[in-house]
Amino acid sequence: MECETWQEVLEYARWAPSPHNTQHWKFRLLDRQRAILLYDPARLLPIEDGAARFMTAGMGILLEMMSVAAAPRGFDVKATPLNVPLDASARQPSPFANLELVARSETEPLDRELIRKRRTSRLAYDDHPVSPVVLEELSRVAEQFGHQFEHSNNPEEIAWVVGLNADTMFLDLRDDATRCEIERWVRYSQVEAQRRNDGLAASAMRFPGWLMRLFFKRNWVFQVPGVRQLCKLAYKRSMSGTPTVAWISGKFQEQPDCLAAGRMLGRLWLTMTKHDVYLHPFGSVITNPHSHQAMTKHFANAQRPHPLWLLVRLGHSDTPPRALRLPVAELIVQ
Numbered sequence: 001m002e003c004e005t006w007q008e009v010l011e012y013a014r015w016a017p018s019p020h021n022t023q024h025w026k027f028r029l030l031d032r033q034r035a036i037l038l039y040d041p042a043r044l045l046p047i048e049d050g051a052a053r054f055m056t057a058g059m060g061i062l063l064e065m066m067s068v069a070a071a072p073r074g075f076d077v078k079a080t081p082l083n084v085p086l087d088a089s090a091r092q093p094s095p096f097a098n099l100e101l102v103a104r105s106e107t108e109p110l111d112r113e114l115i116r117k118r119r120t121s122r123l124a125y126d127d128h129p130v131s132p133v134v135l136e137e138l139s140r141v142a143e144q145f146g147h148q149f150e151h152s153n154n155p156e157e158i159a160w161v162v163g164l165n166a167d168t169m170f171l172d173l174r175d176d177a178t179r180c181e182i183e184r185w186v187r188y189s190q191v192e193a194q195r196r197n198d199g200l201a202a203s204a205m206r207f208p209g210w211l212m213r214l215f216f217k218r219n220w221v222f223q224v225p226g227v228r229q230l231c232k233l234a235y236k237r238s239m240s241g242t243p244t245v246a247w248i249s250g251k252f253q254e255q256p257d258c259l260a261a262g263r264m265l266g267r268l269w270l271t272m273t274k275h276d277v278y279l280h281p282f283g284s285v286i287t288n289p290h291s292h293q294a295m296t297k298h299f300a301n302a303q304r305p306h307p308l309w310l311l312v313r314l315g316h317s318d319t320p321p322r323a324l325r326l327p328v329a330e331l332i333v334q
Contacts (some may be wrong), residue, residue, distance in 0.1 A: 001322060002005055003029045003031070003033035003131050003190075004099060005032065005070070005073055005075065006027070006029050006032075006035055006101075007244045007328060008069070008073070009028065009066050009069045009070050009071075009077070010063065010074075010310045010328045010331060010332075011065075011180055011328055012066075012069035012112055012116065012291040012301070013062055013065045013066040013115070014326065014328060014331060015065075015115050015116055015118070015284060015325055016058075016062040016065045016115070016266065016333075017053050017058070017118075017120060017269070018055075018061070018113045018198065019045055019048075019049065019055060019058055019061075019283060019322050020045065020200055020204060021023075021198055021199050021200060021324075021325075022040055022043040022044070022045065022055075022058075022185060022198065022199070023029070023043065023198050023325065023326050023331075024040050024043035024044055024055055024058065024059075024086075024333070025037060025038065025039060025040065025058075025059065025062055025096075025331065025333050026038040026039075026040055026093040026197040026333045027099075027319070027329055027331055027333070028095075028332070028333055028334070029170060029305075032101070033100055033101050033102075034098070034099065034100050034101075035098075035099040035100075035291045036095050036097070036098055036099065037059070037063075037095070037096050037097045037098075037137040038093040038094055038095050038333065039059070039086050039093065039094060039096045040093045040094055040292045041088050041089065041090040041092070041094065042092070042094065042261075044086055044088040045181060046181075047089035047178055047181045048172075048178060048181060048182070048196055048284075048287050049062065050069070051177060052086035052088075053253075053258045053284060053309075054258075054287070055086050055291075056086060056258035056259055056262065057097060057207065057252075057258045057259070057262030058094065058254050058262060058263075059097070059250060059259060059262060059267065060258065060259040060260060060261060060262020060265070060266065061154060061262045061263070061264040061266035061269070062262075062263055062266075063077060063079050063259075063262075063263060063266075064180075064262070064264075064266030064267055065115050065266050065270070066099075068109075068110050068112050068114075068115060068270065069106075069312060070101060070106055071104060071108035073314060074103065074104055074105045075102065075104055076101075076102050076103070076105070076318060077099055077100070077101060077102075078099070078100045078101075078102045079098070079099055080097055080098040080099075080100075080138050081096065081097045081159060081253065081255070081259060082096060082097055082098070083256075084096065085112050085255070086235050093333055095156075096119060097264070100311045103326065109144060110270050110271070110274065111274075114270045114273045114274055115270065116272060117273050117324055118203070118269055118273040118323075119278065119319070119320050119321075119323075120204075120278070120279065120280060120281070120318045120320065120323070121278030121279070121280055121320040122204070122205060122206050122238070122239075122280055122320065123206065123318055123320050124237075124238060124239065124240045124241045124317065125239075125240075125241035125242050125278070125313075125315035125316060125317045125318040126144075126315070126316050126317060127240050127241045127315075128200040128243060128315065128316045129244065130151075130153075130244045130277055130314055130315060130316075130317075131245060131275070134272075134275045134277060135149075135151055135244070136178075137271060137275075138147060138246075138268055138271060138272065138287050139166070140263065140265060141267055141268050141271055142248060142250070143264075143269060144264075145250070145260055145263065145267075146250055146251065146260075147248055147250030147251075147261065147264050147306075148246075148248065148249045148250065148304060148305075148306070148313070149246060149248055150246060150247050150249070150299070150301075151244055151246040151247075152244070152245055152246075153243060153244050155247060158242050158244070158245050158313070161282070161311060161313065162236050162239050162245075162313070163236060163244060163247040164282075164285060164294060164295065164298075165231050165239075165282040165285055165311075166235050166236050166309075167232070168282070168284045168285050168288050168291040169235065169284060170222070170228065170231075170232060171217070171288060171290065171291070172288055173215070173219055173286055174219065174223065174224075175183060175334070179216060179219060180214070182200075183216040183217075185198070185199040185295065186199060186200050186202070186212055186216060187202065188202050188209035188210075188212055188213050189201045189202070189209050190202075190203055193324055194324065196324075197324045197325055197327070198324065198325070198328045198332075200323075201321070201323060201324065203321050204320070204321045204323045206238060210307075220316055226236070239280070239313065241317075242313045242317065243315045243316075244313070244314050244315055245311070245313050245314075246311075246312050246313075246314060247299055247308050247310065247311050247312075248265075248308065248309060248310040248311075249305075249306045249307060249308045249309065250264070250306045250309065250314075251302050251306055251307035252306075252307065253331070261309065265310070266291065272314065276316060277312050277315065277316065278314065278315060278316065278317050278320065279312055279313075280312060280313045280314070281310060281311075281312045282310075282311045282312060282313070283310070285311045286308075286310060286311065295308060296308055296312055304323055319333065
């Protein structure tokens with residue numbers, strides 16, 4: 001079966017980001033035009049993301065990047081979702097959407113090489129403000145999908161957001177079930193990261209492997225007064241130089257809404273990459289009920305038509321390490 005275009009598209013799309021770099025997708029190639037996108041239940045996050053909204057958004061990011069990747073061949077990727085829930089109890093990869101390569105009707109403004117260039121930067125940023133022109137472009141991208149991109153360069157606002165994210169991380173990891181679920185995806189050494197080609201590598205997280213192992217295996221140490229405060233301070237300092245924070249609102253409840261939100265985020269992320277702007281999403285602030293409530297209250301706006309569903313920091317930094325990805329051969333199933 002000749003599926004060269006699919007193979008080419010997947011070589012790019014496999015670099016799409018996913019929660020904890022789980023890469024929760026598989027593909028069944030049917031012929032030159034048709035394929036099936038499947039979800040892998042073993043790679044879902046049923047505790048942190050019980051309603052699978054962020055995993056669904058991850059599918060949307062993937063589909064948007066597949067569309068961008070297919071553009072130089074003159075194709076678009078038409079996705080027909082099957083409207084099935086992402087079920088972590090399923091025993092094997094299950095169909096999520098039917099895919100078809102169709103003739104592209106509009107020119108794609110984004111270069112597909114941006115997919116490979118895109119990275120999440122957890123480094124300290126350089127204090128250089130994100131251009132107002134770029135921020136306006138990002139707002140337009142969000143609006144095209146019915147979402148609202150709001151931002152602030154206020155140092156006090158930035159400090160509040162960074163502090164909330166730090167508090168959330170320590171709060172989440174005090175919960176045994178949440179900590180165990182995240183720990184499944186932590187790769188403490190570069191050898192392990194290269195062997196698994198997924199997950200959160202210590203090198204990409206910018207913390208020594210031994211410290212991360214201690215954090216997950218002996219978390220009680222970090223609850224000791226003084227130790228917790230020092231670690232939280234170090235974590236916040238790792239985000240020094242952040243010039244901008246942003247929050248996104250839009251429909252993010254039903255599966256079609258989450259899928260569309262993901263497609264928006266994929267295009268937003270590539271647009272940032274085009275301008276050498278890095279993004280660091282604070283997803284745990286959304287999935288943690290206490291932090292989500294605090295964020296909603298802090299950014300309350302009676303004129304905002306839809307709830308907040310993402311909080312991020314963005315700016316400029318050195319080139320961050322690349323999180324590894326599974327090879328295409330491991331993504332294709334029969």
